[in-house]
Amino acid sequence: MNKRTNVRWLTQLALLVAILLVMNYTPLGYLQIGPLSASLLTVPVAIGAMTMGPTAGAILGAVFGATSFIQAVEGKSALSAALFSASPVGTFVVCVVSRVLMGLCTALLFQALCKVLPKFPKFCCFAGGLIAPVLNTVFFMGSLVLIFYHIDYVQNLAQSLGAGNALMFIVLCVGVQAIIEWVICCLVAGAVTLPVRKFLKLN
Incomplete structure (x- = not known):
């Protein structure tokens, strides 16, 4: 039984990794809304974290982060190129470590939420989809x-946005795009996770 469970877990993980990679390298991973591009890559991470636990959440977060770091190495955007040029190690932390923590903490917070509200699985699933x-x-x-606010590129970007401090820079930088990502991930990840957890008898 243990072996069967491990095989199923690895199969599910491999499937979610494949979905994440396909989304990353195709337009499926990004939703273009006017001039904004909302990333949907947190969706498979959230689903894995809620259906498979902290280890899977961390692994999927690492895959997500690795694709982001590769794009930084390749200089796919002016920001990522500037960060990598300033500090490859710092860029790795921003791209990979932050995503590993995201996947891990999503799973842990979701598990805690399920323990506190065991009779409200639907709420927990959609809340988990928002947490990620x-x-x-x-x-x-x-x-x-924390790592790059002092570099010239980020300072110039902050000035162009009219941000007087780091907190305002974050708010102005993420703006409407972040809200769109939060709503989409909440709805999609929650809608997928709920029936999957019922099928796997996790509720």
Whole structure:
């Protein structure tokens, strides 16, 4: 029984990793809304964290972060290129470590929520779907400000946005895009997780 459970767990993890990679390298991972591009990559991380636990959440977060770090190495955007040029190690922390923490903490907070509200699985699933993108924004932007706020590129960006301090920079930088990501991940991850957990008899 243990072996069967392990095989199922690995199969589910592999499937979610594959989905995450496909989303990352195709337009499926990003929703273009006018000039804004909302990332949907937190969705498979949230689903894995809620259905498979902290280890899976951390692994999926690491995969998500690795794709982001590779894009920084390749200089896919002016911001990522500036960060990597300033500090490759710092960029790794911002891209990868923050996403590992996001996946891990999403699973832990979801488990705690399920213990506190065992009779409200639907609420817990949608709340977990919201927790993931919120933590992604907090950890990513928080680590970026802590490590890179002093570099010229970020300072120039802050000035162009009219941000007088680091907190205002975060608010202006994420803006409407973050809210769109939070809503989409909440709805999609929650809607998928609820029936999956019932099928796996996790509730």
